[in-house]
Amino acid sequence: MMSGIFVSSFAFLARLSALVAALGLAATGLNAASDTEAVVLAQLSPWNLDYGEDRCRLIRFFGEGDNRVVLVMEQFGLSSHFELILAGKPLRRFRRHDNVSLQMGPGFEAFERKFQRGNLGEIEPALIFGSISPVHGALEADDDPDTDDIRMLEDSYHPTGTSLKDNGAAIQWIVVSDENETVRLMTGDMAKPFAALTQCTDNLIRSWDVDPEVAASVVTPPKILNVMDVAPKIQRNYPKKAMYRGQSANIQLRLIIDESGAIENCTRIDVTEAENFTNIACKVFLEHAKFEPARDAAGNPVRTYSMQRIRYVMGG
Template sequence: MGEFLKSVGAACAFVAALAGGVASARDKAPLVLEPTSQWHLDYADDSCRMVRIFGEGDNKSVFLIERYEPGDSFFLLVAGEPLKASRYADAALRFGPGGHEWEGPIQPANFGEYSPAVMANGMFLVTPPGFHKKGKEKDSDLEKEEEEEAQPPDVFGQRISPEQEAVISWLEVRRERRRPVRLELGSMEKPMAAMRQCTDELLTHWGIDLEAHRGLSRAATPATDYTRWVRSSDYPVGLIHQGAQGIVQFRLSVGADGQPTQCHIQKSTRPEGFDKAVCKALMRRARFEPALDADGQPIASYWRNTVHFIMP
């Protein structure tokens, strides 16, 4: 059962050694795809999504980033025929020039008319200061992913400057022995500024004091081991029998006393049974050291994370 469930933080990413096939793709000139649409920003109740289309015909591909709170990290999806590779092939993603790099195993996925899709959680345009890898640990109830951990930000959730974002102008994707694909994004300064405006508005919709949070002396912090709040035993039995898997993005409202007051599902692949299992477990087990404002006074805040329900 320990392999059924994996919990990944908002600033975490899956990391694994690349197979030789991906490395060999570096020697091939990339397929360069120019944008064929404008940026489209979707202001949802619990997330901010930015999408742009690249290439034409058989090379038509989509680039998507999504954020669920203010900060530097985001969920990334790139999908299209040029990314086709063997099932469960490794992938490598690199923003440039001089941006963040990610590599790891990719499970096959589709995104509407676009297939296949490469997805990564906890991505950055630029590697934040203090970003480092933690070693992998395991326990009987929950297998922890290798995590990427960063120092607390100077400004609430943000360490990467607009000047650094402005330099980033492309994303390169490598899969197995396939030809690398490069998306010519253009300067990311204005798109990321629009994304920040959207995530700031999210907090106000949630009833969070945005200005007080910009000056937090401490964010809401788990008081116990958060990797044990949702356990393999919480995997709905009926969904195990169906072989169902799912990803649940959630947010907990946290009171000034450190107690969770409400569980919100921000994004879920469903079935709905996963959503109910996550919230039931979190409201029963989650406990926090409350957020503190600039004067060190406890204030209402939130904490968010992702749960992956994965069959072995």
């Protein structure tokens, strides 16, 4: 464990509820500053590192009272990207259909991003930004959230490119803004939190019987060769109960792919609540998907993993 970072393996929402309760008693002496341009929120809690069954999370609270905001960063494997969720009342003016500006500064430039609106347990609203990177901005296949469709992102979480932990020292704050509202979270230096998150994902990968050093050596990640064959088979099987109720969901598929490109196994991970969504996507991948194996710098095929994102989206 790193100094100043609490480690937990509790269920996420139970852990979050416990933190809210604890902070309700201990939140004294911290004031949220604001001016005409921005709501500036100071740190309220230490970083909490949550060792989940299928992901790693960094959690921190900022501000107090009605200005309280929780920041959640999630990773499902080694990557320069992470999932970002912000939740709390100061975010209620951000509208789902608008682009917002995100910046992790002062070291990185701002970029535009759309989001899904939801809740984080009892904390609302929650702005769910999906996969982002300090360096590369948003990783998104299709920014339009309002079409009846199933969309797929290829290999969003394979460890290629700059490591997340290498970028932490350049980040002291995170800003989300649009033309009417600006909220700034004073995160402090992110080097140690990102290093702790990377250590968590190393341990997570080992639990899949994959060597994180081998995974990190990959130069060319596994590549699906027949996405135009696989995607329609998933699209034709939008779960009927979810469709009837107008439900959408974000689902991650974790595939272990061997040196020949064969899929050893598939695990479904619910990124958002997905109560009425079946495991049909894994079935389709196991039966029909064909992959080019991952390769290291010498061109040798290696056994590693691939993360495939599937967004089930009902029209607005």
